[in-house]
Amino acid sequence: MASRHAVAKALERGEIQRIASGIYALPDLPADTVAVLAYDGVLSHVSAAAASGLPLLVTPEKPHVMVPPHRRPRPGPPAVVHWADVSSGERRDRVTSLSRTVLDCSRTLPFAEGLAVADAALATGRLNSEELVSGAVAMRGAGCPKARRVAVAATPLSGSFLESMLRALLVSQAIEDFEPQLLVTHEGFRARVDLGHRRARLALEAEGFEFHGSRRDFAADCYRYDELNAAGWLVLRFTYEQIIGDPTWVVATVRATLAQLLAG
Numbered sequence: 001m002a003s004r005h006a007v008a009k010a011l012e013r014g015e016i017q018r019i020a021s022g023i024y025a026l027p028d029l030p031a032d033t034v035a036v037l038a039y040d041g042v043l044s045h046v047s048a049a050a051a052s053g054l055p056l057l058v059t060p061e062k063p064h065v066m067v068p069p070h071r072r073p074r075p076g077p078p079a080v081v082h083w084a085d086v087s088s089g090e091r092r093d094r095v096t097s098l099s100r101t102v103l104d105c106s107r108t109l110p111f112a113e114g115l116a117v118a119d120a121a122l123a124t125g126r127l128n129s130e131e132l133v134s135g136a137v138a139m140r141g142a143g144c145p146k147a148r149r150v151a152v153a154a155t156p157l158s159g160s161f162l163e164s165m166l167r168a169l170l171v172s173q174a175i176e177d178f179e180p181q182l183l184v185t186h187e188g189f190r191a192r193v194d195l196g197h198r199r200a201r202l203a204l205e206a207e208g209f210e211f212h213g214s215r216r217d218f219a220a221d222c223y224r225y226d227e228l229n230a231a232g233w234l235v236l237r238f239t240y241e242q243i244i245g246d247p248t249w250v251v252a253t254v255r256a257t258l259a260q261l262l263a264g
Contacts, residue, residue: 035062035063035065035079036094039081041086042065042066042093044095045064046109047063048064048095048100048104054117055116055117057116062080064080065081067082099135101121103135103136103139103147105117106136107146108143111149112165114150115150115167115168116161118132119158123156153171157180163194163195165243166195167195169254175255177197179196182196182198184196189231191227201231203234204254205236205238
């Protein structure tokens with residue numbers, strides 16, 4: 001055990017940092033780790049989602065930390081502190097379980113962002129839809145209706161964060177019958193579309209930041225969309241900026257196009 005004099009000298013030399021009363025750490029530790037140690041808690045909510053590799057629209061400005069419900073607040077580094085019971089496994093791992101992380105995000109984030117987190121968690125195979133729904137049903141407190149809505153709508157089939165955000169717009173506006181990662185076949189041609197409406201033969205594609213890496217990639221992309229058109233499918237392509245920045249226009253475009261196709 002280091003003496004007070006040795007600790008003081010290490011602090012003076014910048015070899016350690018004081019993160020809470022009687023608690024010291026190396027100066028280059030990540031903010032999440034520092035907060036967990038300082039508050040003697042576990043990572044939770046969006047911080048736990050980020051630690052689990054789940055996608056977020058916005059990176060949290062401060063670590064989210066969960067501490068026991070009856071613990072008195074104490075000074076520490078900048079953090080969003082939540083009070084709740086945690087399991088022994090969560091305590092050991094210093095992060096909330098995957099199911100709890102998803103439910104906490106679902107109850108606190110906007111619906112679309114919560115759905116994207118839930119979809120990604122289901123896609124890992126470490127959480128299934130039944131567990132998610134039963135966990136949401138058992139929840140109590142603020143945000144429960146939103147968490148249950150996310151749990152019911154979530155699917156492991158979603159191909160990307162942006163696809164989940166696009167599907168959330170449709171769910172929010174009660175635009176039904178679009179299936180994620182729908183397989184389209186036509187005379188030997190096979191392709192999956194992000195969201196497909198079988199009866200209208202309407203495909204929606206969520207286009208992220210990726211660019212065509214080569215002329216071959218560009219040619220393959222053109223071939224794919226030409227084949228979809230030849231199979232009688234209309235394809236609408238929406239960019240990140242449109243889905244995130246102009247959702248009203250996206251919804252109006254989908255609704256108008258779907259109405260025209262179903263009327264014909």
